[in-house]
Amino acid sequence: MRLFRDAFRFQAALTLRSPDTVHVLVTAPLYTVVFMAISRHAHRTDLAAYAVLAPVLMSLWSLALLTAGDLISRERSRGTLEAMVATPASFPVVVLARITAVTTISTVSFVESWLVAWWPFGVVVRVEHPLTLLWCLVLSALAMAGTASAMSALYVLLPTARTLQNSFTYPFYLLGGILVPVSYLPEWLRPLSRLVFLSWSSDLLRSALSPAPVVDELPRLAAIAVLGAAGCAVGGLMITRILRRVRSTGTLART
């Protein structure tokens, strides 16, 4: 646990100095502006919750994938992978802690997004169920870290997956019900989207902003946790496998 905390703190320091973070945290409020402008123009200010939440989830997803995408390969090119593997620390725990730091930082975009709705659009998005919101953000950040750690391993095992890195954004924004609710998606896509933790996160976050009482709060939080834990387990297994392979072949790349 202390390893997790220290690795988290380290990555937080590193991420706050990274241009990727700046990029994501600068673009998130711009998306909010776009979505707010559209909803206002359509006279649908009731959609403000979407306009505020979509950029938050987008930055959560994209920053996590950007960082996770080259966490392992960057350690390798920096020459720290071997030294890190030579320490007694559990490498999967270190990876998970570091990605969690990134996802936690990206939840800052919620504040940005909320402020942009308030000024210049003058829409105060009320948080009707603050505890639900908080729990949902925390669990989503953890689930995102689990998913991203699996991605970081995938990129190493299948270098071609890296070329698809950018394609991992919009399809998931859709499946995750970030831009439009899952219920608007074609019937056949819905079961699939239920396997993506983001779809649970985005629904529940919107519920947290809406005055109606939140139904099935615990099962919905549990769905996020379970899908996140599954990502975590897969990521941990894959990273362990990668390390075993590096130790026997002496190289990360598949030959």
Add this chain to the structure above:
Amino acid sequence: MTDAVETRSLRRTFPARAGRGGGEIVALGGVDLSIPSGSVRGLLGPNGAGKTTLCKILSTVLLPSSGTASVLGHDVRHETLAVKRSIGVVFGGDRGLYGRLTPRQNLQLWGALYDLHGRALSRRVDELLERVGLSGRARDRVDGFSRGMKQRLHLARGLISDPRVLILDEPTSGMDPVAVRDFRGLIGELTAEGRTLLLTTHDMAEAEAVCDEVTLIDNGVLLATDTPARLAARLSTLERVEADGVADDVLAGLSALSGVSKAHRETGGRVVVHTTTPAATSEVLALLVSAGVTALRTVRPSLEEVYLHVIGDRGMLVSP
């Protein structure tokens, strides 16, 4: 004294890269190495000799293909965690650091990876920064550091777990002379504390300056192990004679002797005679003395010459 590091018939191969046909690259071909506890061992060899491969196996990040290796009695293959806890590793180069962070932040991460946390970690980090002379720069970004400073930070990183055995892979590459001198001082301190050091290098002067014993390695094979002085002495065949005031006809006579491999006059007039046997050296000395030459001396080869001789001329193998 027990051995801190021990390898038996240690072999490591890599599949040959595509394009070079089948077969395999033998990075280490059955290495037997013993490093006594508390000593500084140099591993000296050209690029591609297998030095880094050996360091990686000892630090458990690479598996042996066959044979065994152990650190403080712990097998690198099976007792991985125990080995990891007893060694510190510094892989050379100026990579391996987080440039956007401060040296303190860098060291804090590595300490946490060795299960140091909280105040114990802060204390250890301060102590090490002081020790490698980076206290004054503790709050600056590592990006702006010179290579020598980065190298010292590397060394601090290797020491973070207070390891009994320290493996340094080309630690001084890229250091300026002042940094190298400080580095040597630090090596002295570390051995005074009873640590065992394995230090790879292709710099002869360095091996000669800091190592108790030096092992020559080439093509994955250990060629010889001895103290720098005795390694040189073992190659007494390599002795040479230097003399001033030698006439040309005497020089011609020297060249004609059977045990003389080379006799030439340097700019400045000094004659240097390379001999291949101790008997030849005596003959050369006798001839010079009878020719009335009094300014003469025999010169032991430096480690550098031994190295060039053993590794540069593979036809003449030294029996280990």
